[in-house]
Amino acid sequence: MEPRVILLDLDGTLRERGEVVPGAAQAIVELRRAGHTVRVFTNTDSRSEAALVQRVRRARIPVALGEVFTPVVAAKRLLTPDSRVLVLADPEVRDDLAGHAPPAGDPTHVIVGDCRQTLDYPGLDAAFRAVRNGAELLALQRGRYFRAADGDHLDTGAVVAAIEYASGRSARVLGKPSPDFFRLAAAAPAGRVWVVGDDRTTDILMANEAGATSVQVRTGKYADQRAAGDLPRPVHVIDSVADLPALLAAQP
Template identity: 35%
Template sequence: MIKAILFDLSGVLYEGSHPIEGAAKTINRLEHGGLILRFITNTSRKTKQQVLDELHNMGFQITGDQLFTAPEAAQQWCIANKLNPYCLVHKNIKPEFTDLEKPPYSAVVIGDAEDDLTYQNLDTAFDILNSGAPLIAIGNNRYYKGEDRLHLDAGPFVKALEYASDQNAIITGKPSKTFFDQVIATTGCNKHEILMIGDDVYGDIEGARKAGITACLVRTGKYQPGDELKLTPPAPLAKDVSEAVNHYLPAL
């Protein structure tokens, strides 16, 4: 029996700045039904508070303790390990790292920095990594769904730095098993009682499977026809978040 559900945000609850039809109603129904809900995102262009504000404006009544963001996890990882990172992150979340980003740099943190992912900045990051500093990635998603089309995410740039520096990045967001395990632990549920719903076959579905929980792929957001067949066994598929919830919790 499912007692807790983990939701990806962009592409599952909303696309761009618009909620997916029926998503807010479904989430509110689950809240009143006593389900434990967690919302996890690799979104690296917004602070946690910005994400919460946008969700509230779209009709989702989500609290701060239900939301887990990869940038926050990266920040906490640096604090716990006493690192001063060189930050290739989006200008919106740059202030979150201000107190940490001080030379001499002892790490590199990379996220979707948009136009700041220049050759010069990547080369500076490479120089720091080449001295033995660790590479910390807010996520390694390949692409994300914007208002108009799919766009490159941080993943390709993470791979470039991994390749050049001959090291593996520490991933603080999805699909990191550590990230999933941290969220799972807050539910107080056994793994067989937890469901993940996402639109990214690798970051959401494969990541959840490796963490030992059930996962369902939705045909919204970044989903591309045939994505479900990229995993073995194929990922369970639903039209949208409402259909996924109705399938796994038909009595609610």
């Protein structure tokens, strides 16, 4: 088939509960050999781009700088030199966005990301006041929970919801399933893009709304969502990402 841009979700698709899904790395190799462009996308909002690429490579998933797209990358591309940003996130992401820290004047934007290490009332209150004073609220993502090796954990969306509720303002979401995230990650016409993920509320929703081809894997959150009749339906369903090269090869 004609070469496609393949966006592969990270957690739940290439990796599950801290372990690489069997056959995931080989699938990427085969897709590239077939001429497809492969990028990894994730709503991970706790790492800089460089640190995340290193982490993924240590798991023997073959990616390079520029091939991993996150909400932090989206934020850096969307902000302008005049933006003054208050960042409610842990140190690594704050440092990655430090070029937009407000030297003087009120913030123009409040960015909320993973703040498990540093969240406290003064920081939450400062974000609330800035948004009430007119700063745009940017959510790196708004997941309700995420899965780790030791179980499920509260995600960034809960913190975003608190600021929205208190300020009466809605956040602009930079992570999936937002159109901004898809456009920046794909960098190609939607008809040429395949989105592969485990989560119908983010991966599949984003693909379907953008007009891309959606593929759900039966790993990650698949079991949690299998019986939910009100969630978006994928175009294709496969057992795991290891089956993706064969699916693509079978297309006309």
